[in-house]
Amino acid sequence: MNTECTFFQENAEAFALHAVEGAERSQMERHMLWCGPCRRGLAEVRRVTGLLPFLSPPALPSPSVKARLFERLAEETTDDGESIATFSNPWIRTTLVDRPERGARNKTQTGAWQRWIAPGLIAPLAICLIVLSAWTNSLRNEVSMLRSAEASRTSAIVGAPPQSGMQLYTFRPACEKCKEKQAAGQFGGNPEGSVGVVVAWDLDPNEKHQVWCVDSQGQKRLVSDLEVEQTGSVFQAVSFPEPIGGYEQIYVAQHDGTADPAAELLVAMNGEHEVEASDATPGNPVTD
């Protein structure tokens, strides 16, 4: 328990009632990312505040609201179809739309996939981080922006990673189970920034996964929960409390209820797992 915890606990009710704003709210949001006890305390408070909306007198909306909503959904569906069809970046298309079925790849294909995803990742990552500089929780919404990124802009960024300050790291399997399943991934971000993008695949979608970091004092901290798709893939931006270059390690762990679960996928931030510059040239996508 430290002074941040004390502050958090003194203000948890006000926070849940939306009565804490500005810098104090941001501080509490950051604290929650890594402090389990405070996060759990807030969840208890929210169990109560989550019922307050039901104090509202029952009222009926006009039927026209539903009609307008479904008109918008119809437009949205059409727009999506068009943007996927015209998108020219093979990484996005293959990863989010045409990801090979589990088990469809053999070992050689996995190698090729890993070779080309690394360079292909830099451009979307850079765009992501620009788009996400103000941090949004819903990366999915940004995919349409990535899809429509101009090819020229994409290749310009890929050709100039040093200027963007972007670094790409490879997650290494840190447990036998992950080695067996060929779980792997990459982590990208500017070491001086506090937002990174986690891309991983072949994680167990039935288990809860989290991103953890180890700071320079060797202290482990929970950073964020991961949203693993049913295919076992993850594509998610993660906000860290400190610049990512200052951490010793960043890892993905299966949530096991302990305060610091063992790593499944691991990145050492000392450069050991950095993707080499020679890899960072556009490669050819795998053709299945």
Add this chain to the structure above:
Amino acid sequence: MSDGWCTFRLSRAGPVMRQDQRVSENLAELADAELVDAMAAGDTRAMDVLYERYSRAVFSFALRLLGDRAIAEELLQEVFFRSWRQARKFSEGKGTFITWLLSITHNMAIDEIRKQNRRPQRADSADPVLLLTNMTDGADPVEDQAVFRTVRDQIATAMTLLPETQRSAIELAYFRGLTQREIAELQGEPLGTIKTRMRLAIRKLREHLDDQGIELQ
């Protein structure tokens, strides 16, 4: 909770299911989490079912917060539209679908209220607390959805157990969008007093709701 529905629901399909002809019987039987998955895959029929289940609760809340039917309807549409776009981000581990919807509603409405609060107020504008407490929407009373009636009765009962000062702290913050500092200023009380009132109020509400076994998740 195993099926994604609220634990206080009275039956699986619930009385909220108006027989909208466009919705297949099968989908209407699905739990929220399954419908959200279908929605994430682009199935608008799943949205249809979820809208029928929860639009009244969302609209009632929005109307209470904003006090204006037209704006509340805009918000209702926006909340469901966002839930459609963000369906893939919703995971049951974070709570129930209705909790998620209501929390989007609250965030957006509070932003709107604070924007309005920054505009000059008319000198004769009504007392916000009284306005909210007594507000009906001018139309004939609407019958409550049975599935939410229990929780509404219990939270309303719990609120009556609070001293007036604690109740008004909740009203001003949660429904009127005032920060704890603004409440302290408005009521001429130290900030610490307002924090304490909020803490005691939530604690007392929790005790009552736990005694009654009422919760959404």
